[in-house]
Each structure stands twice: as C-alpha cells, then as structure tokens.
Amino acid sequence: MPQAPSCATSRDHGTAPGGVRRLILGDVPDDCLFCRIVSGDLPATVIWEDDHTIVFRDIEPQAPTHVLVIPREHQPNAAASTQANPAVTSALVAAAAAVAEQEGLDGNYRMVFNTGSGAGQSVFHTHLHVLGGRDLTWPPG
Ligand code: AMP
Secondary structure (H helix, E strand, O other), X not given: OOOOOOOOOEEEEEEEOOOEEEEEEOOOOOOOHHHHHHHOOOOOOEEEEOOOEEEEEOOOOOOOEEEEEEEOOOOOOHHHHHHXXXXXXXXXXXXXXXXXXXXXXXXXXXXXXXXXXXXXXXXXXXXXXXXXXXXXXXXXX
C-alpha cells in the first residue's frame, strides 16, 4: 500500500497538565505546498477566497479552466477533511460551483478528488480539481 507523505494536521506543542496533548490547530506544516499557498508564503493565481476555502489556477492546466479548490485547514485528502469537519467538504463543492459559474462554464465541468498516489494524488493537502472549457471524455485516464 503506498503511504501518503506525512503532513501533520497540527503541531504537537507538548503535554498539558492532566496528560492532554496540546495541539495548535491552524499551524502551517513546513513541508506542505498548499499550506504554503494558504499562508501566502508561495504565490498562486488566486481567484476565490472564503472562510473555509481558497481557489487558484493549476500550474499545469489540463483544460482551458483548471483550478484547485483547497481548504484552509490542512488534511491529506477529501475523506480525512470530511471526517474532521463535514462543513469543509460542503464549502469546497460550493466554492467549486461558484467558480465554475464565474469562469463561464455554463454548468459543464468536472470535479475530481484524486485520493492516494495510486489514483494520481501528488499533493497531500485536500484539493478539488475543477476542469472545464472543453469536451471531457469518460473514462478518465
Ligand atoms: P494531484 O495530482 O491530484 O495531487 O493534483 C495536484 C495538482 O497541483 C496538479 O494538477 C499540479 O499541477 C498542481 N500544482 C502543483 N504545484 C502547484 C502550484 N505551485 N500552483 C498551482 N498548482 C500546482
């Protein structure tokens, strides 16, 4: 089974009295590319932002419109994001639909969550691909 590179959700800040581990949510994992985009450390062409999500253009577009919708909160994939906070997944899909309209895709687009390296996931921070602007065939490669 291929292992996802680790990219912690939060940093361990030691143990509080009573043995409770102190985890500071919202810290930026140093080794996560998309956390660096969320923090503004790495530039991206951002076209949408809201409380939960950021949307930016894919650096290697596979269609005339190819954007990535990501949660601000780090999780390695969509299933983990949903388990941690189902509202985030809902926000990702809502942002994808809003951006698809903003991009003039007229209701014709594809949303994709690649999950696991065997399915083509290369960045282990949840991201929803939104592709459109050309005919999209099925099955995908
Ligand atoms: P996946 O292969 O599903 O994990 O998708 C990762 C996507 O991130 C790919 O389509 C890459 O082209 C895209 N990507 C990687 N680095 C950047 C970046 N710095 N800015 C925008 N898109 C990126």
